Amino acid sequence: QKEVEQDPGPLSVPEGAIVSLNCTYSNSAFQYFMWYRQYSRKGPELLMYTYSSGNKEDGRFTAQVDKSSKYISLFIRDSQPSDSATYLCAMSENAGNMLTFGGGTRLMVKP
Amino acid sequence: EAQVTQNPRYLITVTGKKLTVTCSQNMNHEYMSWYRQDPGLGLRQIYYSMNVEVTDKGDVPEGYKVSRKEKRNFPLILESPSPNQTSLYFCASSHRQGTGNTIYFGEGSWLTVV
Numbered sequence: 001q002k003e004v005e006q007d008p009g010p011l012s013v014p015e016g017a018i019v020s021l022n023c024t025y026s027n028s029a030f031q032y033f034m035w036y037r038q039y040s041r042k043g044p045e046l047l048m049y050t051y052s053s054g055n056k057e058d059g060r061f062t063a064q065v066d067k068s069s070k071y072i073s074l075f076i077r078d079s080q081p082s083d084s085a086t087y088l089c090a091m092s093e094n095a096g097n098m099l100t101f102g103g104g105t106r107l108m109v110k111p
Numbered sequence: 112e113a114q115v116t117q118n119p120r121y122l123i124t125v126t127g128k129k130l131t132v133t134c135s136q137n138m139n140h141e142y143m144s145w146y147r148q149d150p151g152l153g154l155r156q157i158y159y160s161m162n163v164e165v166t167d168k169g170d171v172p173e174g175y176k177v178s179r180k181e182k183r184n185f186p187l188i189l190e191s192p193s194p195n196q197t198s199l200y201f202c203a204s205s206h207r208q209g210t211g212n213t214i215y216f217g218e219g220s221w222l223t224v225v
Binding site: 006008041090103 | 115151152153154155156159201203214216217218219
């Protein structure tokens with residue numbers, strides 16, 4: 001069993017839809033949780049970063065962490081075709097740089 | 112502009128022919144690392160370096176070498192590439208005390224070993 005599980009998709013939604021992306025994990029020591037967006041043939045770029053449990057909102061993006069369930073989510077409101085990309089969750093045990101990534105979910109937003 | 116630059120971006124090579132993928136960053140970061148990305152497996156760390164002359168193995172180091180002689184450069188060396196090293200490789204850098212929110216990734220190097 002992988003340490004971080006993520007549905008690979010692809011997830012196809014119409015423009016304007018609310019998108020929910022999720023990861024589950026097994027290591028209860030993870031405290032820092034990140035979402036990266038990766039466009040085709042590009043490196044990952046950080047979208048959201050949260051520490052411990054709770055919600056964080058940034059524009060159309062909301063990240064949620066439920067440590068009791070070992071489950072994190074990324075919500076995208078009013079999805080746009082430009083949101084079409086692969087979304088990777090990542091997490092770490094401490095405030096360092098040792099990240100464990102999920103396999104990524106490919107999202108397609110159709111006009 | 113803050114950058115992590117990798118070269119080459121695309122390479123096809125033959126089994127056993129030594130190759131080096133270069134990585135350079137212009138942000139004076141202490142920490143640098145290499146990842147490989149394979150379908151469904153996300154990014155897996157190959158090697159990392161906390162500072163000059165300090166390197167350590169990540170999750171999948173077999174078949175790779177690295178060196179950190181200068182702060183800005185962190186080359187990845189495949190002494191005898193094999194087809195199972197066909198992958199997309201990313202170099203990343205950050206300040207040593209940084210968390211995930213300060214990690215910068217390069218644009219990736221597509222490597223095919225035939």
